[in-house]
Amino acid sequence: MANLGLLIIRLVVGITFIGHGCQKLFGWFGGAGVSNTGEWLESIGIKPGGKIWAVLAGSFELVGGILFAAGEFTSLGAILIIIIMIDAIVTVHGRNGYWLTNNGFEYNMVLIAVTAGVALVGPGDYVLIYRP
Incomplete structure (x- = not known):
């Protein structure tokens, strides 16, 4: 069951970040694209x-x-996600305190902990490539 639990966590978090990346890079899923994000x-x-x-x-x-x-390369993926979340805390959410209700960094911290x-x-x- 632990393997299934890890798969669920990886898919939900990973696909969410794929979507956010596509929003910034391509303007997909209601995103702003590079110019507007910039x-x-x-x-x-x-x-x-x-x-x-x-x-x-x-x-x-x-x-x-x-x-x-x-x-x-799960650890590398996690590091990239953690870097983005730390950046979000430093540049946007950190000054608002911890709680999400005040636009704080609660959600960012949860994602850091999970990854x-x-x-x-x-x-x-x-995993994508099975290794017996």
Whole structure:
């Protein structure tokens, strides 16, 4: 059952980050795309090069999500996700305190804990490439 539990966690978290990456990079799923995400990043003080940071953030989310969901190089995927979540805390949510009701970093911290936990215990047996 532990392997099934790890698979569920990896798929939900990984696919969520794949979606967020696609929002930033391609404007899919109601996302802003690179230009608008870059403008928003600059508006919150991440200058210069908001578009460059948008591409980096979107790429970390997309690649991290793919690796995490697939169970391949899970630790690297987790690290990419954790970097993005720490960045979100530092640049946006940290000043609002912990609780999500105040736009705080509660959700970011949960995602850091979940991805770090899976990276520490491993992806389980249900991975993209089976290794007996």
